[in-house]
Each structure stands twice: as C-alpha cells, then as structure tokens.
Amino acid sequence: MRAAVMTEVKKPWTLKTLPDPRPQPGQVLIRIRASGMCGTDLHAHHGVMPVPLPLVLGHEPVGEIVEVGAGVNGLRAGDRVGVSWTQKGDGRCRFCQEQRDSYCPEAQTWVQMGGGNSELMLAWATGCTLVPQGLSDEAAAPIFCAGYTVVSGLRNAEPKPGERVAVLGIGGLGHLAVQYAKALGLEVFALTGSAAKKDEARRLGADQVIVAGDDLGRALLDAGGADVILGTTNSAVHATQALRGLRPEGRMVNMGLVDGAIQVDPMHFLGTQVRLVGSRQNHRRDLVEALALAASGKVKPAIEVYPLDRINEVRDRLEAGKVRYRAVIKH
Ligand SMILES: [Zn+2]
Ligand SMILES: [Zn+2]
Structure with missing residues (x-):
C-alpha cells in the first residue's frame, strides 16, 4: 500500500510503499477513499503533540471495509465507514464501563x-x-473530526429553541459550526476579525456577521449578545x-486549541x-x-x-491558513 509517512518532526512526509496489513481479531481493514487533514496534524508535524515515529497520520479517514477480523460483529466487507x-478503550476502567472510552487512559487511537x-x-x-x-467520501471525511467536534460543542452548550449562537472564528471548524447551528434552527451570528469573510459567513447561513475591530465582546454585546458562543478560534x-x-x-x-489562558x-x-x-x-x-x-x-x-502525492504541499497550505475550509486527500 502507498502511504505518506511522517518519519521526523518538521520534515516532509515520505511517500512509501508499505506491506499490506491484515486485520487482527476485533479489527477491520479499510481501503481508504478520502482522508481529511486537520490542524492537529500540524501539531503532530511540529512535535507540539508528540507521536511515535514513523507514523502515518490522518484521523478523518473514510473508506470501504475490505476485510473483517475474527469476532467483529455488525460490520461487513463492503461497508462504507x-x-x-x-x-x-481497555474495557476495564471506569470510563470504559460508562462507554466513554475517549477518557480511557489506555485508549487506542490513530x-x-x-x-x-x-x-x-x-x-x-x-x-x-x-x-x-447521500454523503460523498470526500464530504464525509471532515465530519469525523471537524464535524464531530462541532456537534459535540453544540450539544455541550445545551442550546434551547430560539437561542442565539455566535460562532467565533470562521475556519475549518467555524464554517461547519455556523451550518450545524443553523440546521438546528438556532439564530446564528458569525464573529470574525476578517472583513473578507463577511460574505462567506452569510452564504454559510449566518443571520448576521459581526466583523469585530478591537473588542469582539463589545461588538457582540452591542448587537444584543449571545446565549451560546462556539469558540473555534486559536486566539486566547x-x-x-x-x-x-x-x-x-x-x-x-x-x-479551539487557544494560544494562551482565557481570562x-x-x-x-x-x-x-x-x-x-x-x-x-464527546458522545458517539x-x-x-x-x-x-x-x-x-x-x-x-x-x-x-x-x-x-501532493500531501506535503497540502499541509503547507493548511499551515499558511489558505485552505477553504478543509483539505481532503483522495485516494
Ligand atoms: Zn482533527
Ligand atoms: Zn478504559
């Protein structure tokens, strides 16, 4: 199988042919069709989030199951997942007992x-x-990190009918947050520091776009305030x-992983x-x-x-803030 392998921190990922793996009991083998790139991949690339190397990155994968290991229930070859x-999780700790395996200290991830x-x-x-x-492989991929993150954020906010949601930051997460909040029937404001994104935020469904100058909070209060703010910015x-x-x-x-303390x-x-x-x-x-x-x-x-084969260029593009709004590798 061809794969992009991260071998060293801050070095280009290497395209290699690796041996085809076989699923162990409880595992499936997936022929990947689309793989989204995420800001977290940049953290891994720069060593901010340490990962064991060499490693194939990509935690927004979508594809077709081609082989099912022993003991797998429900999933079959041919399924799109x-x-x-x-x-x-390890199946033994308190969080696993609660079926909250993302809190498991022994959780297995990408x-x-x-x-x-x-x-x-x-x-x-x-x-x-x-x-x-009804959902293409390419469109589904970003849902597995970005879309999931945003809907968990919305659910964690416990919005009530008629409430106003302000989405702070219109980017990889924010452009989805505007749409998900709108899809739930909420009033949606977009808060951005970039006047260039005003029309885009409108097109995404924002009822009002606030292009903030020196003080986002003041600008939001002047517009009546919000019941929920979905923070997707990296600016503390x-x-x-x-x-x-x-x-x-x-x-x-x-x-968002903010760059300092929120005061x-x-x-x-x-x-x-x-x-x-x-x-x-959060919840599956x-x-x-x-x-x-x-x-x-x-x-x-x-x-x-x-x-x-353009994956290094794509990562650079993401790092430069040029991606509108999620980059997906299509196999
Ligand atoms: Zn991610
Ligand atoms: Zn556990």
Missing part, C-alpha cells in the same frame, strides 16, 4: 493504529461508524474578549452566571448526528481535494 479519533493517509488502514471495529448514503485574546459578549447564563464552549473577569463571571466549557469530540451519538445532518444536505463541508 469512517474512523473516530478514539477507537477502543496514534497507535496509523491513520488514513494510506491506501489501506487498520482500525478497531469499535472505532468505525457507517457513512450514510479573542476568546477572552468574546466571553464578555455572553448574555446572562450564557455558555461559551471552547473547542475571566471575576465580577462579570459571578454576576451573569455564565459558563465557560471545554469541549472536544454526536458524530452520528453530524453525519446525518450532512447527508441530509443541511450541512455542506467546504473542501479542497488533492491526491496523496
């Missing part, structure tokens, strides 16, 4: 198994989710500012009973919901599609 970040930047990929069957009809300054734009009892759900004004925090919530991929049902909404056509990931 994607694979979650967390594939399997870091142990290898990812989707390869023609073939092994995965634990328990990490696979069927891709619904912007996240800190935006927090002030919450209405009383509002929730700011932060799903809380103690008096504002106390007086308004706002909540600041950390969020990442959030992924299923994310896939279903995309398959229904209510959410359309904006993707750029490239062949595997």
